[in-house]
Amino acid sequence: MAKAILSIASKNYGSWSLRGWLLCKMSGLDFEERQVSADDPSTRAELLLLSPSFLVPCLTHDAYGGPYLFGQRACAADAMYAPVCSRFVTYDVALDDDAAGYSRTMMDYPYMQEWTAAAKLEPDELEELDVEF
Numbered sequence: 001m002a003k004a005i006l007s008i009a010s011k012n013y014g015s016w017s018l019r020g021w022l023l024c025k026m027s028g029l030d031f032e033e034r035q036v037s038a039d040d041p042s043t044r045a046e047l048l049l050l051s052p053s054f055l056v057p058c059l060t061h062d063a064y065g066g067p068y069l070f071g072q073r074a075c076a077a078d079a080m081y082a083p084v085c086s087r088f089v090t091y092d093v094a095l096d097d098d099a100a101g102y103s104r105t106m107m108d109y110p111y112m113q114e115w116t117a118a119a120k121l122e123p124d125e126l127e128e129l130d131v132e133f
Contacts, residue, residue, distance in 0.1 A: 004031035005060045011035070020057025023077045027070055031059070067105040074109060082106050086116075 006024050008017035024031050059069075069077040085106040088095060095103060106112055 004029055005034055006031045006057055007034045007036050008057050009036065017057045019080065020059060023080065027075060078106060082112060
């Protein structure tokens with residue numbers, strides 16, 4: 001199995017990179033860390049190839065075994081991305097086949113189904129959040 005590569009931004013300024021790095025460490029994943037700079041034109045081009053959103057952290061790993069991010073069972077990394085999958089559905093975001101498959105897997109996850117069903121029972125608007133500016 002190929003070693004995973006975690007592309008991150010600055011450790012001084014990259015709070016999202018910290019999240020990805022911690023998840024990889026906590027999961028016990030054997031990974032190589034690559035720090036990328038969005039200021040360097042050659043690195044920008046490389047990052048665009050790794051991450052079409054141009055965002056980090058970006059984990060590149062080709063033997064994960066799916067259907068979840070780290071294999072056959074959902075883990076903390078999937079919990080971190082579950083809200084993103086929910087937004088994909090809410091905003092009808094067009095996804096490539098891999099991302100769409102993962103999003104469907106997460107939205108079909110029993111706990112996500114439970115959360116979604118409960119959310120549908122709540123009012124559409126919360127008065128305390130309905131503020132005019």
